[in-house]
Amino acid sequence: MAIRPVFLPKASGSPMVQKVSIEFQWFPGMSKNQKQRSIRSLHASARKKLALERILEISSKSEDQLGVELSAFNLRFNTPDHKPAPVEVLFQGGKVFERGGPFMDLYSATPREAKKDERLKISGNIVGFRYGSSDWPLNPQTLFYDWLYISALHQKRNDHLARSLLEYDAFTDIEFNPEKSLSCQAFSAALYKSLSVRGLVPEALSSKENFIRICYQSDRDSSPVQRKMF
Secondary structure, eight states: OEEEEEEEEOSSSSSSEEEEEEEEOOOOSSSHHHHHHHHHHHHHHHHHHHOOOOEEEOSTTOSSHHHHHTSTTTOEEEOTTSOEEEHHHHHHHTEEETTBOOOGGGGGSOHHHHHHOTHHHHSOSEEEEEETTEEEOSOSTTHHHHHHHHHHHTSGGGHHHHHHHTTOSEEEOTTOOTTTOSOOHHHHHHHHHHHHHTTOHHHHHTOHHHHHHHHTTTOOOOSOOOTTOO
């Protein structure tokens, strides 16, 4: 058995996204088939517990093409010099460490190459993020990743993906383990839907300050950031 979160967007109140931990049968193995068996098991357990039907897996292992296209490995946003690149490489390339970064040459790498770049492991603790001339803090903990993902969805080129995403009630990412990582594309997708149904996407994206104020208004976690968990 395993436990993974399911993220539910909320039309009102705070927090904007509800996280529910679901226990389900895990199918070990690295193959796509095994991952998809685990996804089906997770969704079946989530439907039973949450009484929801429309659950979307967002990852490259998704059985739904929409979920594959919404993966941060595939969803594209512009680099600071206006060249489209996957959200994942913008996130990795935007990291600033104690002894290096941001490594903007990663913008031209594949997502897997970017994630495995040795400099991300040997440059010390992460101290923040940078996108162009804009610096982004470590707190709220998923701020920069969420901003990149939601900004990408808000682009005209991704209108069809954003509209289709709104048809779902909950989101998962089978690869996301909250014990090892902080940022999650399924959470970012749920946050986008919550912002969208409240009519707050343009206002949230109008400034860093507004994004923080609107998206994390109930975040009272003042504990130190676990800086290796990105």
